[in-house]
Amino acid sequence: MSREKMKAALLYDVKDLRVENIDKPKVGPGEALVKVKAATTCGTDVKIFQRGYVSGVIQYPTVFGHEWAGDVAEVGEGVSWLKTGMRVRAGNSAPCLRCKMCQKGNYNLCEDMMWLWGAYAEYIKVPARMVRVNMQEIPPHLSYEEAAISEPLACVLHGIEKANVKLGDTVAIIGAGPIGFLHLLTAKKMGVERVIISDLVDERLQLAQKLGADEIINAKQEEPVEKVRRLTDGYGADVVIEAIGLPATWEQALRMVRKGGTVLEFGGCPPETEIKVRTELLHYGEVTLLGTFHATPAHFKKALNLIASGTINVKPLITRKMKLDEIKDAVKILATSKSDLKIAILP
Numbered sequence: 001m002s003r004e005k006m007k008a009a010l011l012y013d014v015k016d017l018r019v020e021n022i023d024k025p026k027v028g029p030g031e032a033l034v035k036v037k038a039a040t041t042c043g044t045d046v047k048i049f050q051r052g053y054v055s056g057v058i059q060y061p062t063v064f065g066h067e068w069a070g071d072v073a074e075v076g077e078g079v080s081w082l083k084t085g086m087r088v089r090a091g092n093s094a095p096c097l098r099c100k101m102c103q104k105g106n107y108n109l110c111e112d113m114m115w116l117w118g119a120y121a122e123y124i125k126v127p128a129r130m131v132r133v134n135m136q137e138i139p140p141h142l143s144y145e146e147a148a149i150s151e152p153l154a155c156v157l158h159g160i161e162k163a164n165v166k167l168g169d170t171v172a173i174i175g176a177g178p179i180g181f182l183h184l185l186t187a188k189k190m191g192v193e194r195v196i197i198s199d200l201v202d203e204r205l206q207l208a209q210k211l212g213a214d215e216i217i218n219a220k221q222e223e224p225v226e227k228v229r230r231l232t233d234g235y236g237a238d239v240v241i242e243a244i245g246l247p248a249t250w251e252q253a254l255r256m257v258r259k260g261g262t263v264l265e266f267g268g269c270p271p272e273t274e275i276k277v278r279t280e281l282l283h284y285g286e287v288t289l290l291g292t293f294h295a296t297p298a299h300f301k302k303a304l305n306l307i308a309s310g311t312i313n314v315k316p317l318i319t320r321k322m323k324l325d326e327i328k329d330a331v332k333i334l335a336t337s338k339s340d341l342k343i344a345i346l347p
């Protein structure tokens with residue numbers, strides 16, 4: 001007997017993205033099948049499409065996409081809290097809770113992490129482990145598109161916490177893309193004194209001002225490090241957040257920070273790239289240099305709550321809606337557009 005089919009966007013390899021009909025997943029014990037109502041695009045999608053991803057995380061071919069929300073279509077045996085028709089979203093990862101990293105509380109660094117891709121499809125099957133540890137019900141007033149952005153916001157919350165952003169800080173952000181904006185929105189809600197954001201695109205800098213940035217820097221017209229120094233009486237920012245993912249801007253972040261400050265290298269650089277760090281900066285300047293990766297289930301829950309409560313308004317980040325059949329065009333738009341931030345893909 002033939003299997004029921006569904007439409008999905010499959011990534012076969014770098015730059016090889018196709019929309020095809022594939023078998024609709026069958027649900028086993030502890031699992032859930034969700035009808036995707038909206039999936040939002042991510043800068044990581046563009047990176048994966050253009051250059052691949054961290055070795056071992058993605059096995060080709062794979063159904064693409066990881067930020068999503070939808071309605072429960074089927075519930076596997078043994079799941080009592082989920083009901084058909086419930087509005088839900090799930091993280092794209094689920095830690096094992098047993099490895100050494102998990103036992104130390106570093107759930108985002110789990111040595112046996114379960115990853116979930118497949119948001120650009122009519123349905124997505126949520127594995128049992130993810131149903132248990134990283135799946136949440138969406139409040140009725142919240143749109144699917146907004147709920148989907150819980151994933152990148154969760155990663156930003158993890159970074160903000162690690163960087164120890166505090167009341168009264170001056171925070172400099174390199175990159176006015178969706179991740180830079182989420183850092184901006186979160187930092188402002190935490191009561192920082194000032195947020196300075198730099199980018200090459202005027203349209204994005206103008207939006208940054210509307211979202212609360214105190215100072216903007218067009219890096220085509222002004223030298224960002226010099227401008228940050230001038231705005232801070234020569235000291236530099238308390239916290240600098242790199243939200244692009246290039247070695248050059250990673251190094252630029254190190255030149256923007258004050259003595260005793262913190263540099264958060266948030267943007268993921270291409271594999272095998274390196275940066276240079278002056279030893280005096282870390283030793284005599286006591287600068288804290290750190291990177292953060294992904295998020296924990298607790299951050300996903302916090303992110304959804306912050307969006308649902310209206311504390312973090314993510315609506316301005318959704319700049320376009322497109323159909324699943326247009327996913328390849330959507331990825332190309334994100335790679336070239338000056339004004340588009342996140343595109344909501346509607347199956």
